[in-house]
Amino acid sequence: MTTWNIDASHTNVGFAVKHMMISKVRGRFTGVEGTIVGNPEELENANINFKIDASTIHTNNNDRDNHLRSADFFEVETYPEITFVSTDIVKTDDGEYNLTGDMTVRDVTKKVTFKTTFEGKNTLPQGVEVVAFEAKTKISRKEFGLTWNPALETGGVLVGDEITIALEVQANPA
Structure with a gap:
């Protein structure tokens, strides 16, 4: 089996969440690493994992x-990483998969499924092959213990519960 390393300089880990019930805040994490072990063009038998440095959040x-790094949210001093380890990959169409695995945020682990698309394979000018994927999911931040949320005087809350996570991943052979 071939091992592919996530190329952090060509990978984006983004998220979006409702703010004040009417708009969205978008952000990303710049510190990511991980591997795909297997054939990236036929993911069903692959093992995929990634680790995000929670302190690299940028909005x-x-x-x-800084507030997101605090104990109100990610508490990065105690829980420095967000992790994902695949447990099941099901092909849904040509180049499309449901990638299910255990995601851990803080000290809470939940099953999460990413709708994943194989974007292709190409070769860099230096002769190195690369592969790319896009993956998207939605999670409840409350299910991961991220419950800080002041009420608004006009009704509703400051931060929405549903978080959309979007990954654009490029990987190179190890």
């Missing part, structure tokens, strides 16, 4: 980023 607002 274009330093105060918010």
Whole structure:
């Protein structure tokens, strides 16, 4: 089996969440590493894992980023990583998969399924093959213990519960 390493410089781990019930805050994590062990063009028998450095969160607002790193949210001093380990991969169409695995945020592990698309394979000018994927899912932040959320005077809450996670991954052979 071939091992492919996630190329952090060509990978984006993004998220979006409702803010004040009316708009969205988008952000990303810049610290990511992981592997795909198996044939990236036929993922059904592959093993996939990734690790995100929670302290690398970036939302274009330093105060918010620092708050997200605090005990109110990710508590990065105690729980520095967000992890995912695949447990099942089902082909749903040509180049499309349901990638299910155990995601751990803080000290909570839940099954999560990413709708995943194989975007292709190509060769860099240096002769190195690369593969790319896109994957998307939605999770409840409350299910992962991320419950900080002040009520708004006008009704509703400051931060939505549903988080959309979108990955754009490029990997190179190990």
